[in-house]
Amino acid sequence: MNNNTPLIKRIRENRLFWPLVALALIFIFDAIFSPGFFKLGILDGHLFGNLIDVFNNAAPLMLVALGMTLVIATGGVDLSVGAVIAISAAMGSVLINPVLGNVQITNAVAADPNLTHTPLWLVVVVTMLAGTLCGLWNGMLVSRGKISPMVATLILMVAGRGIAQLITNGQIMTVYYTPYFWFGNGFILGLPVSIYIVAIVYILAWLLVRKTSIGLFIESVGLNSKSTYYSGISEKNVKLFAYAFCGFCGAIAGLILGSYIHAIDANNIGLNYELDAIFAVVIGGTLMSGGRFSLLASVVGALIIWTFTITMYIFGVPANALLAGRAVLVLVVILLYSDYARLILNRFVERKGPRHDATN
Amino acid sequence: MADSQNILSMKGITKSFPGVVALEDVDFSLRKGEVHALIGENGAGKSTLIKALTGVEHPDAGSIELDGKLIQVRSPQHSQELGISTVYQEINLCTNISVAENIMLGFEPHNFSGIDWKKMNALASQAMKRLDVDIDVTQPLGNFSVAIQQMVAIVRSLEVASAKILILDEPTSSLDVNETDQLFGVIRKLKGEGIGIVFITHFLDQVYEIADRITVLRNGKLVGTYNTASLPRIELIGKMLGRSLTELDEVSKTKQKSEQKKDKEILVEAKGLGLTGSIEPIDFELKFNEVVGFAGLLGSGRTELANLIFGIDTPDTGSLTIRGKKISHFSPLASLENGIALCPEDRKAEGIVGDLTIRENIILALQARYGWFKFIGTQKQYEIAEKYIKLLGIATPSPDQLVKNLSGGNQQKVILARWLATDPQVLILDEPTRGIDVGAKAEIQKLVLQLAQEGKSIIFISSELEEVLRTSHRIVVMRDHKKAAEYPGDVDDHTIIQTMAGIL
């Protein structure tokens, strides 16, 4: 696009256009049918309302979407994000547990809100490490082991839940240590902490991919890995980085999620996150085959999913009922962005449509 | 002109793709029981002609007659139904199922309980024996050599498609001498049965051994159709390369021979460098400030050698030294750091990243050398891109144009720019002017000379003898994956052609 393209066209071709349109549509729907949706009040010195709920819930997904974007951009996928969330959060929870380990806290003394076995900063570090290690594991299998990303991450997706359950011994680890709740429930300057966390990770990601050559290399690898190799770029390391970063994002998401509900359930935490993460990425225009990506579009994608979900909650529709719809939507979005699919569908429609002769 | 003898008659076939005319007014005919060789360098149009015959492509103009009847080949499926069968270099069969299935699947005999294996195996065995091949047809196809697999492919087309015309596309590339003999025995048998065979190959020996007639294509045009018996080998090569030996034109040499200092230092030295199955051990030198041209026919090993020097492949014998330093680790990045650059043969698959912009393509290798964290800022990127767009004359409204939208010539210039941006000392150019319009060709050739004058050392690989002669200080002739000879830059093309033909 050169500078002579009209502004309207440039706006339309920007990656953010359709995601923002979709978001706007949901907002308009809410404005009409549930005006209370946008109400923001002040409670206990911080903002309070549906929009805050949306952000708090969307934050973990936004993080996972960031990581997933890079992985998909290299032409791969990470199905294990939910399991990575579980493993990371589980690691954190057993460290916080005053009796250290996966023993269920029953004793009133142990349930002291000021007691933690390990200092909070260490808990955070270990959580991040656990997730990043999972990411490295996936990355090694894909880049060095030459195993297809789908298979490699599928293994961790299922075995990982087993590992998480092993760590927590099948218990739901309830956390009583109040400072831990801050990540998912705290407020700074009236806004939820989770938004700040997302902002920091986003800025970090943006710096990494746009202020270093990593972003260009990721796109190049996803578009044409052979030419990229001939240009002297190490495809292996680029992919390794993407998967490691995705694991890292999963870990922080796990931290926020565990902190938000004060408990870590290895079976259910982060459930179905892979579906939503893929959704957020494809709705931002990143193709499953890899190549160009937009971090911001994926974040908006995550926002779309949660705004929609919370809207549905307000109308009494439970989350599980939305599962089917979300699955269909992902396929529809992929098809819409796929040149080939559009070609075939056009041909299909043309054949069935009315024929216009030259005489008309 | 016994037209009635022709089972196939293609007239005036023309086919263009965006930016390039692949075939222009080409005629081709095939007689019953004839082996007709189709020859030409890469880009000559052979594969397009065959695709037109097999329905993969539809010609823009021209006609095809089969047994005197005008036909339109709609698809590969349809061409098979018409009796035109092709056996490609990559055997289009399935190696995991048995030979018998590969021959008969789709038309296999059934009995009340499903596939009649006994009958199928018997029929398949018989069919193979008809070609004097006796193997256990119940074994998976993959258990057999490529030669046998090819036989099976031929048998399938005969059995199942009742082929009248058999197209063999580079059938002997993976065969050894004995297997080739066996294949030729089969071909002669088929000849006797009246089947017309189109034989595409770059092995000239084999052409003389088995073909009745030869058709030569060059740059999409028909050079001529000849009886093998009346065309000496040397003339054949001349026709392939566009050199007429009755008129040895004086190729104007614009390179300065006076530049050739007697004792130039050695920049790159290869001693016994080789890779089993790819290049025989080779010795050669590249001095500072010189252009070495690599001449040779398709399949002679030039690209393989280039890939070895650049580190795409790792050699298993011999050594490579650059500026006296022995290379221990072979990879594109290592070469980049040593100042070696390669413009690969296959622009689309190995060169450009089509969906990235011109700017991004140009700075890619340079950025690779800088690594992850030393980022070439956007401002600087545009500067570099603009510099080379101007320098090389890349036709584009802006550096943000996607490379896939450029013409072949401009794409080649982008790749060239990418490597020039890394300021290499050695530049390997593998077929840089293939598939490019004449104007761009000339520009690139001029550029090469300029670069040499500015002090770079260049390895110039091309199938076009003219350009090699015009630009090189020395010429290495490759043949059959080894170095056949080496000549000073003022050698005459007659000598080179004779070397390529194996006469010298």
Add this chain to the structure above:
Amino acid sequence: MQRIKFFLINNGPLLTTITIFVLVYVAGGRLYPAMQKPQVFFNLFINTAALLIVSIGMTFVILTKGIDLSVAGMIALTSAASAALLVNGFNPVVVMLLMLLMGIVFGIAMGSIIHYLKVEPFIVTLMGLFFARGMAFIITLSSLTIKDPVYRYLALTKLPIPLFAKAYVYIPSLVGPVLLLVAIYLANFTRFGRTVYAIGNNEQSAMLMGLPVARTKIAVYAFGGFCSALAGIVFSISLLSGYGGYAPGMELDAIASVVIGGTMLTGGVGNVIGTLFGVLINGTIVSILQFNGTLSSWWTRIGVGALTLIFIGIQSLFYMRKKHS
């Protein structure tokens, strides 16, 4: 001699899998004498009834170089839909037929999108997984009990095994082995089966050979859907209830069984007999863990994951070797 050598080479992976099964089973018997009772062996078939059926369908899909991640979702959907229909008084036979039909239609839909719209199988079937579970949740948010007498009869009736006193299986446990026989026939005596192998090896070649590639690919996913639905029926009989959250992660168990059974993810190599033994190995590991008692059941998930990885690794090596030779 040559024949024996060829037999070994051509059937190497299958023989390896059978050997591993025997070794693991015998090892279990040594460690836990209680495992030596004949009923333990038949329990394998009882416990893996659904897994075997689903894995047979998965084998065909993987043979074409595809994958079907939706199987567990289909099982859950089948269980929920069956329970809902039965609660509303539908005839159990009609319910079963409807479920099978649903599975086939679902498979055809996925197969068509995969082949005609050229979307990767894993993405289409992954969405299929979520879609199926989602539909199950729409039908019922929590577990729904099945009280239908026919289902109960099938669930509780023990079939004594001749020659083994005190040994028995349930009727649903027989479905898998019967399906296996059908599958063996399909794979080896029909054009469909042989085309499946051809497609997995080289889809281009299969097309150029004139084989009905589109029809076969879609049929393979339809068969997969059929198997998933059938497994779902068996599953709902075993649990006498339906719920969208059932069979979590079973897609990996199925893939693991297929891979351990010697079928390569790269397509074109393997067979359903190997899958049977892959399933049996899975069941044996579970048994051993149960007999141990101290190791928690999540070790199964980890163990299956590790085994799958090892087998994929071995397959990778074989594949690399083949390419270079």
